[in-house]
Amino acid sequence: MFSIPASFWLSLYFISFFFIWGVFLPFWGIWLADKGMSSESIGLFFSIGLLLRFVSNLTLLPMVSSAQSTLRLLRILGFITVSVFALLLFYNGYIWLAGITLVANFVMGPLPPLGDLIGARLVNQIQLDYGRVRLWGSFSFIVGSTSVGWLIVVLGKDAILWAIIAAALIMWILSLLNLSPQLHDDIDLNKEQKKSLFTLFKRPSVLLFLIIVGSIQGSHGAFYAFGTIYWNEIGLSGVSISWLWAIGVFAEILLMRFNKKLFSNWSIKQMVLLGLVAAIIRWSVFSVSDNFYVLAIFQTFHALTFAVTHLAAIRYISLQKKSEMVSYQSLYAGVALGLMMAGFTYLSGLFYEDLHGYIFLIMSLLLMPVFWCIKIWKTE
Structure with missing residues (x-):
């Protein structure tokens, strides 16, 4: 072959x-x-x-x-x-x-x-x-x-x-x-690594990790499911919507490319706090603005809401025991990026018909308790 x-x-x-x-x-x-x-x-x-x-x-x-x-x-x-x-x-x-x-x-x-x-x-x-x-x-x-x-x-x-x-x-x-x-x-994914997957839930630090990064990443659920639909409803063209998506990912690429220079001296808590604040600001602006240029500016916040949060999660995982890293990665992918985002997306679907763009404001409000979680989270 x-x-x-x-x-x-x-x-x-x-x-x-x-x-x-x-x-x-x-x-x-x-x-x-x-x-x-x-x-x-x-x-x-x-x-x-x-x-x-x-x-x-x-x-x-x-x-x-x-x-x-x-x-x-x-x-x-x-x-x-x-x-x-x-x-x-x-x-x-x-x-x-x-x-x-x-x-x-x-x-x-x-x-x-x-x-x-x-x-x-x-x-x-x-x-x-x-x-x-x-x-x-x-x-x-x-x-x-x-x-x-x-x-x-x-x-x-x-x-x-x-x-x-x-x-x-x-x-x-x-x-x-x-x-x-x-x-x-x-x-290899050995038996010990597979077995440790569920025992991690007993650790408060792991639960807080999943709640924090899962909430920030999960808040993207409304945007992923209804962002394009909402922008289409407020009169943006298909080309304009495509450019908004492209701007967000391009900002993500730039941040990933230069992340070592930008965040080498940042702590994990500082990074997730930046992602949290950026998410609250981003979704709040999306809920009230229909101007393409304003949306384009705050769409660059995707580099902070997604990429910085993701980099912080990966850095946290890298600090764990080698025998547990695969389990941490599985939980991050499955729970934070899967299960919790599913919950946020489901809530968005329930209320979108009534709230339309204000569903993004709801995402911002749901993120407020995460400040407390970050405060009590022990990363080391």
Whole structure:
């Protein structure tokens, strides 16, 4: 079978996956609405989808015990991803829309961590510069969200589905290729690591960690599910909406690129506090402004609300015992980025019809108790 350099393969994998994500995350709600689904149903299925990502991360990832099983699971999930989206070319009744949206969330949940796991192996094998490889994924997110915004203007909202199918097909075909060099089994998820996953819940510091980063990241749920819909309602064009998404991710990329210079002397608490304050300001402005330029300015806060919080979480995880790092990462991905975001998204869906843009103000208010959690949290 054809082989390609492992670092190049990983770059292409992140490019293809995050192109899908750059289309799915901001535009799937609009596609569902175009097919007749209500905003309450969209919020419900987005929140259930997040819950399913939590379940898949905690049930499918522990099945990975070797390099080959990592690639095997990636290939299976990639095939299912392209297959379920392709089904919507033929079936788009309510049951199909709901079922495939949920299945897609379940199978796509472990795809980013699987890429991270492969990257971790390659760091040890070939001294891979993982940060530079991962940046291509963020750039691809921008390309996906921006290009589909233009395609919607020209081809209509069906361009959303076609773009996802095309990128998913490329991702699956890529997964069938061999890596050069092949992955070695020098990083394994052993039984001790798997067993420690649930015992961590007994530690107050872990619970506070999940509440703090989960609340900040979870507050993005309203934006991910209804940001595009709301901006469309207040009269912004598809192109303008695409640029707003691109601005946020570009700010994230810049911060990731220079994070060592910016935050090397910051404590973990200071970083999450910055993310919290930025989130409260960002969502408050989004709730009252319909000016593109004002929204563009505060959309750059994505670098603070998401990226800084994420960097703080990764730094906290890196301070833990090596035997527990995989468990911490699983909890962060599953609980903070999955379960808690599902809760915030579900609440957004319940009240969006009545509140519209003010749902972002609710997100700001829900973040207020996190100040107290940060105050009592012990990071070391």
